Amino acid sequence: MATASAPKPPAFDLAAALKEAGLTAFVMLALAAGIVAFHIVDVPGGLAIETRFGTAIAVAALGFFGRLGVILLRTARPLPVLVVALAAAAVWIAALLAESLFGPDWAARLQMTLPFDDVVVNWIVALTALGFALRALWMLRNAGASAEEIVDRDAAMDSVAARVARSSRYIGPVLLVAAVVFPLLIFMPETAWLPSVDRRLLDIGILVVTYIMLGWGLNIVVGLAGLLDLGYVAFYAVGAYSYALLATHFNLGFWICLPFAGMMAAMAGMLLGFPVLRLRGDYLAIVTLGFGEMIRVVLLNWYKFTNGPDGISGIPRPTFFGLPFSRTADDGGETFYSFFGLPYSPTDRVIFLYYVILALALLTNLFTLRIRKLPVGRAWEALREDEIACRSLGINPRNTKLTAFSIGAMFAGFAGSFFATRQGFISPESFTFIESAVILAIVVLGGFGSQIGIVLAAILLIGLPEFFRELQQYRMLAFGAAMVLIMLWRPRGLLAFREPTIRLHHGVSPPAQTVAAARPDEVA
Amino acid sequence: MSPSSQMQPGPEPAVKKSLLVVEHLTMRFGGLIAINDISFVAADREITAIIGPNGAGKTTVFNCLTGFYEPTIGRLTLNHPQRGRFMLERMEGHLIPAQAGVARTFQNIRLFGAMSVLENLIVAQHNTLMRASGFSFAGLIGLPRYSRAEARAVERARYWLDRVNLTARADDPAASLPYGDQRRLEIARAMCIEPALLCLDEPAAGLNPRESADLNRLLLDIRNEHGIGLLLIEHDMTVVMGISDHIVVLDYGRLIADGTPEEIRSNPAVVRAYLGEEEDEDLPEEVAHDIDVKREDD
Amino acid sequence: MEYFVQQLINGLTLGAIYGLIAIGYTMVYGIIGMINFAHGEVFMIGAFISLICVMVLGMFGLTWVPLALLVTLIVTMALTAVYGWTLERIAYRPLRGSPRLAALITAIGMSIFLQNYVQLLQGARVKPLQPLISGGFEIMRREGFVVSLSYLQLFIWILTLVLMTIFTLIITRTALGRAQRACEQDMGMASLLGINVDRTISLTFVMGAALAAVAGLIFLINYGVIDFYIGFLAGIKAFTAAVLGGIGSLPGAMLGGLLIGLIEAFWSGYFTVEYKDVASFSILVLVLIFRPTGLLGKPDIEKV
Incomplete structure (x- = not known):
């Protein structure tokens, strides 16, 4: 061996x-x-x-x-593991695929070997066995290379994360183009080489982008400033209700209400944050969780104002510079279709919504990328690293935290008012703790501070279960398990990689080279 | 308790300008008296060392000075050469460095580990940059005023990186630096706030003799070239005796001696309380070990 | 007056539940300085195991209530304790010495996992149970309003008192308690002195889980309805109780639990039932802001 x-x-x-x-x-x-x-x-x-x-x-x-x-x-004896795990994985996967591969007779016989009744659980078990086999195979090929594996693994992941972060210069635009082009595919005739896009896929797209935006917003609070906010959904709710109430009571349009909803959420963030932001990490987490629940309870019971559990319906849809996406305008005015002389199609409104949320999400991203290079952004990160040192450098910790908290809340508010306008109906049920946990899971999974990691995590955590409905019921279970496993495996998040916001030595990017290349001319 | 007049520091010769005046400083934690009625003066452009056995209350004095603790009794006056007089005990913690110009380092180094060396020095210039960025609004839309200010900040950072020999490592995460470099980076970072008084909490702890000698030179240079006062907690007697202009000795929270290095060396009370103990010779390692243990706790 | 007494009785019963859960928070916080976010779910699992146990015993024809309750109590405590042990082993031990945030997120992940694990395996519908103990004393009666103390409530009080006494004795009188207090002070030193720190921490989780299991059993027989979501709210409120009493202090946890139970009962009785949760959260925030050490906690000096 x-x-x-x-x-x-x-x-x-x-x-x-x-x-x-x-x-x-x-x-x-x-x-x-x-x-x-x-x-x-x-x-x-x-x-x-x-x-x-x-x-x-x-x-x-x-x-x-x-x-x-x-x-x-662990004791470097991979051979028996390889044999047993491979055999088990082979039998189980064969059994799982038996129906289509071998026909019903064999299927019945093979399925006897499966340990559980549930298909998804069986798949997980089979894939875990396969994972064991692969690990054993890897050990056989790299005999004795298991000494400092945790350090190695972290270093390996670091280099992967670094590569992803560096190539985000290219991945970013590619993803952006893909995101922009995606809804247009719906107009394409179905071909062999292009995935067909239907209304449902478009809806999933809107959902994923909404969560990407929420993830980016929460990332300002958790990833940059290091404040664990478990009540993020409260600000999402404030944004949604702000828009819904303004729109239904005062007949205001989406675009006028949007900044206002953001401001309301930011104010809520400031009001809630002011007393509690001096608390230490875990206390802060539980207090924000409490606040999130409090806002939900208020929404649920303040019947006169929020209509309680029945929610608010008939929230107006956004317009295209004042042109509604409807067959006929209520007041007999122009619609989007009559103005441009297009035939009415209900899909157009969905496409429009998609672009609205895409634009909002990109705004969030742009903001984050810029603010990181500004003194506030650097102070947020410094605060995450060491609050006491910050104080000794003349940074006001409370104000700095408050800006992070309320700016994060503001983006949640934007996303919330989008949610309201998209659904046309909101109720307190949409704003439970689970929602906060999902957004947090996205940020954690992606890696604190990694913008691209959040995109991938949102696609994985939101898009995949939406697409494969059978996974729906396991979704939250998987979220919980993923949060645990990722923290154990890589406490800084899967794709955590931090690029300095400013460099002294330009031109050389990989850190190893930076040191080597910089030495000759710098160290005299 | 009027902050005006009657501020004539007694013990120091009239020629020296007093930078920091500590009067009757007392700090109690519940029933424990950490420091008891300490008064001393630190002069401008001088290195004042605070020494004393472990647990004498040295770091507590620092924490009172830099606003981490609010003194139970006492007055802490800082006479900033340009900005006038500040009553430190009445100021909010983060305003002491920002307004009164008191910078400090920590016994167990507190760097922003994940941020690069350069970023550490830029963060230290936060307040200047914050104003230049128009509290972020001007910075967000990319006004040139901010980029000019940032360039100036980088220049100052580069100056200090050169001084502490860390220019080559500027873009590496601060946590990846070796121990001695981290200590020097922390001093450079504190200097980036342009302090009038620099408080150093055991800067030589864990350094080897060569590094320690370099540190002496750096501290003397800071005093001579930048014309600021230094307050130093140190166990390493070669550092203390080599560079201090003035030494304050604490023991069990009380001030037991105050004078020039020569006076302190021959002071019987000090010899009894502190220098007379044999094991002080090999303190640096012990202290370094102590710090390592503490860090694991964090 | 009668109404007051009745709410007092109800509040004390609720307080017993919160207090028993709060002890788990406070013990774990004392020893590893972490909030065990998943502790509320441990309580919920305790309630489910109790229900299963009662039903299985019923299936075997064991219907004599005192014996059934005793068996259920022991089985639930034992099986739930295994969950506490596993929780520590998976979610906390590997992250000892990691950044706080990491351990906190693992705990939140665990909490979400356990909630959905129970939901998947036992269904999302609420599970009702026929009352096991009925009847009670009539304490006073005036103008048609009857103040009663049920045998059930009496049983709950006695059970809580007995368990509290046993656990206080364990903490103050045994070697395990001494080891726990040593680990609280200085884990590194304790291990140098030959205390098995891992084992001590594990046992702390086990004890906390066992008490949470009792709280689960009490919740089940008192309210008669459980679902997979009960751990969330009860967890937050018990945590509030622990903070109110002074986190890290055992008598504080019980006192805090009783206070929160009373506050909730009186709030629902005299103000609005809907906002009783808001009342508890507000107390949490107020205590953390104005008296972070709680009623019986030790002051915590910031180390610089």
């Missing part, structure tokens, strides 16, 4: 390994004993209980073998 030059693998103690794996299996069994093994079902007249002992035992068994595999890999 290991070559002569490689360091001797750590000793492998079968008894200890079995004991450890057994302990894991025992813990898994205990975890599964309550919630997994029994299922409370509703029956007429009360509750009944169903058992799922098989599932619980499968959980424990997988825990046992998984743990054993981890120990074997």
Whole structure:
């Protein structure tokens, strides 16, 4: 297995390994004993209980073998892991695909091997086994290279992140062009080489861009200023209700209300932030969470003002410089279609909405990119790094935090009023803590401060589950798991990479080269 | 408690201009008295060292001076050569560096680790740049006024990078620097706020003898060329005796001696409390170790 | 007056639940200086395991209530404690020494995960349970208004008192408690002195989870309805209780729990039920701003 030059693998103690794996299996069994093994079902007249002992035992068994595999890999014995994991993965994947590959007879037989009833869970298990196999294969090929793997892995991810950040100069425009062209594909005749775009895909596109914008907005607060805001959705709600109320009561249009909604949200941010921003990280998190809930409770119960749980409906749609996207204008005036002499098409309004949110999102991005290079932006980052040092340099921590908090809130307010105009109906139900958690997950997954990482995370976390409806019910579960795993694997976020906002030595970009190239002329 | 008149510092000769006047400074934490009725004067263009055994209250004096603690009793007056007189104990923490021009470094270095060396020095010029950027509004729309101010800030940063020999590392993250470089960067950063008084909390801790000698030269240069006062907490006696103009000795929160290095060296109370102890010779390593342990705690 | 007494009784019962959860927050905070965000979910899991246990016992024909409750109590505490242990092992131990934000996000992730795990496995519908203990004393009656103290409430008070006493004894009298206090002061030093820090922290989580499980059981038998979402609000309120009492202080957590329970009961009784959550959050904010050390907490000097 290991070559002569490689360091001797750590000793492998079968008894200890079995004991450890057994302990894991025992813990898994205990975890599964309550919630997994029994299922409370509703029956007429009360509750009944169903058992799922098989599932619980499968959980424990997988825990046992998984743990054993981890120990074997840790002690540099990849061969048995490779064989078993590969075999298991092959059988399970075959079973999962059996229906279409081998026909119903084989399928029935193969599906006996699957550990769980649920397809998605089985896929996860099969892919995990495949992951084990790949890891073992990698170890076999790079014998003995597992010594400082955590450091190596982080360095490897750093270089990936650095490459992504550097190439964002090219990826950015490409993504931008793709985002701009995307809705136009709906007019294209269906061809073999272009994906067909329909109304549903366009809706998903709007949703993804909305979350990208929210992610970018929250990134100012969490990524740059390091303030963990768990009530971000409150400002989204303030923006949405500001627009909805102004529009329905005073008959004001979207474009007039938009800046106002942003301002209202920023003010709310300032009001909420002022008393609490001096609190330390985790206290701040829980207080912002409390505020988020408070605003929701107020929206829910202030019936006269917000119409309570029934929400506000009939929120006007945005117009194109005053031209509505409707078949006929209410007041008998011009519509978008009559003005341009186009035939009426309901899709146009969706396309227009898409461009509105795209523009808002790009505004957020542009703002962030610029403010990072300004003293406030640098002070935000400095505050995230060390508040005490900031104070000793004459930076007012409270005001600086307050600007970050309220500017982040302002962008949430913009996004909120867009949400209101797009839905045409809002109710407190849309603004729960889960929403804040989703936005936070996007920021965390993308990597604090990485603008492009947030785009990728939003596509992955919002677009994918929207597209594959079967994944919907696992979405929040996956969010939670992803937040945990990513923090364990790479605490700064998947694509975290920080490019200095200003450079002394121009022209040389990779840091390694910077040092090497700068030395001859600088160090005399 | 009128801030005016009667400000005639006693102990110092009349020729020297007093920069910092500490009067009856007392700090209590609950029942614990960390410093008890300390008075001394630090003169302009001089290096004043505060020494004393561990736990004597040296860092607490610094924390009172720089606004991290509010003194229980006492008056802290700073006579800024250009901007006039400031009552430090009444000022908000972040205004002390910004207005009174008191800069400080920390015992356990506090850099902005993820930011580049250059950025650390630019952040230090925050208030100047903030005004130049029209509180961000002018900066956001890209007015040339801001870019000119930023260029000036970079020039000042470059000057200090050259002084502390870190120009080549300017674009690297501050956390990636070796320990000695981090100490010097922190001093450079403090100097970037253009202070009238620079407070250094154990700047030589953890440095090797060569680095320590370089540091002595740097501090003397800062005093001579920039004409500011320095306040120094230090355990390393070669540094203290080598560069201080004036030494203040604390023990158990009390002031036990105050004078020139020669006077301090021969002061029996000091010898008893501090210099007489053998183990002080190898303090730097111990202190360095101490700091490492503390950092792990953070 | 009668109404006041009735709300007092209700408030004390609610306070017992918050107090038991708050102890978990306060113990974990004391030892690792972190808010265990997922603690509310541990309570929720405790409530579910209790319900499952009661139903399984019913299936086996064990219907004598005292025995059924005792078995449920023990099983729930044990099984929920495993969740507490696992939580620490997965979400906290690997991140010891990492930036605070990282551990906090892991905890939030864990909380979201556990909530949806229960939702997926047990469904999103609320689960009602027939009252196990019925009847009670009539304390006073005037003009048709009856103030009653049910046997159930009495049982809850006694159970809480007994458990509190046991846990206070564990913390103050045993080697484990001593190890915990040592780790609180200085983890590095404690480990140098031969204290198994990992084990001590694990046991802290286990104890916190076991008490949260009891709170879950009490919630189940008192309110008779649970769903996968109960951990969220109860968690925040119990945290408020811990902060109000002074985070890190065990008697503080219980006192804070009782106070929050009373405040909520009186608020709902005399003002509006709808805004009772807002009242608790406001208390949290006010305490954190004006007295961050809480009622019984120790002052925390900022280290520079």
